[in-house]
Amino acid sequence: MEQTKYILEEKRMPTHWYNVLPDLPDPLPPPLHPGTKQPLGPEDLAPLFPMELIRQEMSSERYIEIPEELQDIFRLWRPTVLYRAHRLEKALDTPAKIYYKYEGTSPPGSHKPNTAVAQAYYNKKEGIKRITTETGAGQWGSALSFAGALFGLEIKVYMVKCSFYQKPYRRIMMETWGGNCVPSPSEETAVGRKILAEDPDCPGSLGLAISEAVEDAVSRDDTHYSLGSVLNHVLLHQTIIGQETKTLMEDIGDYPDIIIGCVGGGSNAAGLYLPFLKDKLDGKKPDLRIINVEPTSCPTLTKGLYAYDYGDEAGMTPLLKMFTLGHEFMPPPVHAGGLRYHGMAPIVTHLHKLGLVEATAVHQLGTFEAGLQFARNEGIICAPETDHAVRVAIDEALKCKESGETKTILIGLSGHGHVDMAAYDAYLSGKLEDYEYPEEKIRAALKHLPLNGK
Numbered sequence: 001m002e003q004t005k006y007i008l009e010e011k012r013m014p015t016h017w018y019n020v021l022p023d024l025p026d027p028l029p030p031p032l033h034p035g036t037k038q039p040l041g042p043e044d045l046a047p048l049f050p051m052e053l054i055r056q057e058m059s060s061e062r063y064i065e066i067p068e069e070l071q072d073i074f075r076l077w078r079p080t081v082l083y084r085a086h087r088l089e090k091a092l093d094t095p096a097k098i099y100y101k102y103e104g105t106s107p108p109g110s111h112k113p114n115t116a117v118a119q120a121y122y123n124k125k126e127g128i129k130r131i132t133t134e135t136g137a138g139q140w141g142s143a144l145s146f147a148g149a150l151f152g153l154e155i156k157v158y159m160v161k162c163s164f165y166q167k168p169y170r171r172i173m174m175e176t177w178g179g180n181c182v183p184s185p186s187e188e189t190a191v192g193r194k195i196l197a198e199d200p201d202c203p204g205s206l207g208l209a210i211s212e213a214v215e216d217a218v219s220r221d222d223t224h225y226s227l228g229s230v231l232n233h234v235l236l237h238q239t240i241i242g243q244e245t246k247t248l249m250e251d252i253g254d255y256p257d258i259i260i261g262c263v264g265g266g267s268n269a270a271g272l273y274l275p276f277l278k279d280k281l282d283g284k285k286p287d288l289r290i291i292n293v294e295p296t297s298c299p300t301l302t303k304g305l306y307a308y309d310y311g312d313e314a315g316m317t318p319l320l321k322m323f324t325l326g327h328e329f330m331p332p333p334v335h336a337g338g339l340r341y342h343g344m345a346p347i348v349t350h351l352h353k354l355g356l357v358e359a360t361a362v363h364q365l366g367t368f369e370a371g372l373q374f375a376r377n378e379g380i381i382c383a384p385e386t387d388h389a390v391r392v393a394i395d396e397a398l399k400c401k402e403s404g405e406t407k408t409i410l411i412g413l414s415g416h417g418h419v420d421m422a423a424y425d426a427y428l429s430g431k432l433e434d435y436e437y438p439e440e441k442i443r444a445a446l447k448h449l450p451l452n453g454k
């Protein structure tokens with residue numbers, strides 16, 4: 001009998017998150033204050049985040065305890081299953097072994113509640129009543145609305161306007177969990193009103209929605225802001241994925257040669273690979289390959305500039321040293337696969353700079369093609385984001401077929417695509433095309449970077 005599903009017993013769920021910061025060979029460049037451009041202190045972040053999350057953001061502790069109350073909530077959907085993709089391996093006729101860790105079984109359908117619930121918990125503990133955030137297609141807004149429901153917190157979501165009207169189902173999920181979702185740009189903030197006065201038909205962008213959510217949060221004492229990716233504490237919370245996987249693979253007696261994840265801001269991929277990266281840093285698995293996959297229409301790691309940039313369009317957030325396409329980046333309308341953020345997690349950026357992880361960009365038609373092949377063999381219909389990782393995993397497995405190598409490939413299956421069927425419909429009816437973000441636009445963005453590209 002070939003085993004297909006590997007699941008940890010609940011009592012073996014990780015009790016600590018893994019913090020990579022103390023293990024990095026070089027320290028991360030510090031975040032800078034958007035006004036003074038000087039390194040930030042904890043007090044500068046206090047209007048936005050609870051102290052415990054600020055502490056985690058800068059912590060030098062290697063293992064950070066997951067509070068028991070949080071572990072209890074995680075057990076609603078964790079531990080998640082690690083699958084061996086026997087049927088896909090056969091279909092590809094590859095000697096490679098393919099595993100995937102599936103995060104689509106959480107209530108909102110992705111990895112995002114791993115951090116949403118943790119963030120809501122620490123905000124609640126510090127007396128916060130209300131949290132604001134932004135969302136693109138609605139994955140993050142729905143995860144935070146779910147978390148808000150668990151802790152009785154009011155959640156206000158600024159949703160990129162074009163998605164708000166084109167993708168109503170995630171808005172309805174947010175409302176079902178009690179969240180309040182408005183299209184961004186909105187009339188509710190000064191940034192939103194200014195943009196609407198200039199361009200009433202502005203379709204919105206993630207960077208702009210962040211500006212609105214941050215303005216809303218800093219203008220009220222009972223309100224904080226929450227970000228679903230990019231920041232160190234978000235990646236920290238996602239390491240529960242990699243730690244579960246590592247324990248399971250130890251039980252199986254296998255170890256990945258290649259780990260593949262899709263990257264928007266970098267949180268699900270890093271959450272999966274950071275606990276394994278520790279073995280690479282410790283010299284236990286020096287030839288482990290880690291591949292971050294992004295769309296050619298938003299090629300942050302493969303074509304972006306390595307520079308300090310704002311996290312939002314209006315320039316209100318701290319400056320982070322990251323790969324960036326410029327904070328005024330607008331994703332092309334033909335792109336249906338998510339992963340649209342202009343920047344990248346400083347941790348992922350840094351690891352890529354140090355040559356410890358790889359990055360590759362893939363065209364969207366190939367990602368949907370891979371998604372269909374996966375669905376027709378493994379059954380799961382992945383989120384379009386996740387299909388980026390599946391594409392590269394299939395390509396690596398086919399390389400193994402040519403070379404005859406029996407590599408072990410591990411995929412981060414970040415979520416299901418049940419609320420993204422319109423994107424699959426566009427693919428199936430031939431409405432999508434490939435798109436490469438032009439070099440000129442990236443060079444033009446350089447002119448608007450806050451420290452002139454430093």
Ligand SMILES: *Cc1c(COP(=O)(O)O)cnc(C)c1O
Nearest residue numbers: 229264265266267268385414415
């Ligand atoms: C949000 C999302 C992503 C991208 O975000 P990361 O922070 O890079 O993980 C990928 N997959 C799914 C299913 C998502 O919802």
